[in-house]
Amino acid sequence: MINKQVEHVQAALEGVKSGMTLLLGGFGLCGIPENAIAELVAMNVNNLTCISNNAGVDDFGLGLLLQKHQIKKMISSYVGENDEFERQMLSGELDVELIPQGTLAERCRAAQAGFPAIYTPAGFGTEVAEGKETREFDGKMYVLEHAFKADFSFVKAWKGDAAGNLIFKGTARNFNPNMCGAAKITVAEVEELVPVGSLDPNQIHIPGIFIQRIFQGKNYEKRIEQRTLTPKP
């Protein structure tokens, strides 16, 4: 067993510097690396390029970094529900690149899997494809999209062990597995760090080889964005 465990979030984020490019897992506020985001705020690093499906809400998730103007550029697929984001984008303070959700996932996966780029039909004929190489395969048009090149990847899992093996829960899985091993250093925070040997190897979603640092997360808020309910009969 190769031990990837670090004691706390400060050790997990050692080496993060202003100007870096970061991948951050999560969909909306579901499955976001809450501890890593809080530490990025505390470290006060800035000029960051953040790649994440969404930009949080005004007072949670990546919204916390936006409030302090720590993000220079955001690469996302959907950025609604965040007034400060919209203000910074429309005023030109924040550089924003919007890309299709499946393209975002596949650019992560390409980086993880060692592909320099992939062809996707998503965005062909739209402004997303402007300036990009396109090619026809079997009569259909595709757009060339490049693998991300990131310095750190921050992911959140449900359970993990010191070997870096991860198991995700529900739809909190989302982009997290695709971002593991997609940056120079992948940092995993987990709700439950369990003893090595207690996870069934059959059930592991991401093998530890993709993870460089893992730590026991703390104080998860796990905020719900839209609490929709069925009335009790």
Place this chain on the structure above:
Amino acid sequence: MLDKNGIAKRIAKEVKNGYYVNLGIGIPTLVANFVREDIEVEFQSENGILGMGPFPYEGEEDADLINAGKQTITALDGASYFDSAMSFSMIRGQHVDLTILGAMEVAENGDIANWKIPGRLVKGMGGAMDLVASAENIIVAMMHTNKRGESKLLKRCKLPLTGVNCVKKIVTNLAVIEVTPQGFKLLERAPGVSVEEIAAATEGELIVQGNIPEMTL
């Protein structure tokens, strides 16, 4: 004329036994409420669930279980969770049988715009560009005209496109329309709506052949 639930009810008739279906945000989400109970259908949400169930009862909501609209949901027996790359493998790989989504504009050549109003509203495309670029069977659910009363069925889209030549069918509060190489072909009228009213609300070429039946719900 139909309301939003009426549009959803009419679209539900397009959902067939054995279909995997992706529902967009807004009117499309309502379609799940009207699918016949004697057929087997599974709903996919692109954030990573197949076999999505209704909203939970109070006290049973789970922050780790949401749909693409970030709403709390439940998982039905037989459901599965997966990562975003696999989710879009289902979509891009054409394993999903039917995609139902909303739109700001649809053109008579099947182009769709639904993600951006320059300078005013920029929320992003989410999974819509992947869905429309790959799905074989795309139904648009929307009102026939916008809040200013202008037609949303156009000769050419004016807003930034989400996808090109992809919409096959449109169900609005006024009509069911098929997108053909010749233009918008009127298939059905909403209850109490005349062909003339539909034509007046349609900017693109409307093809009317023979007697147009009133839709049954």
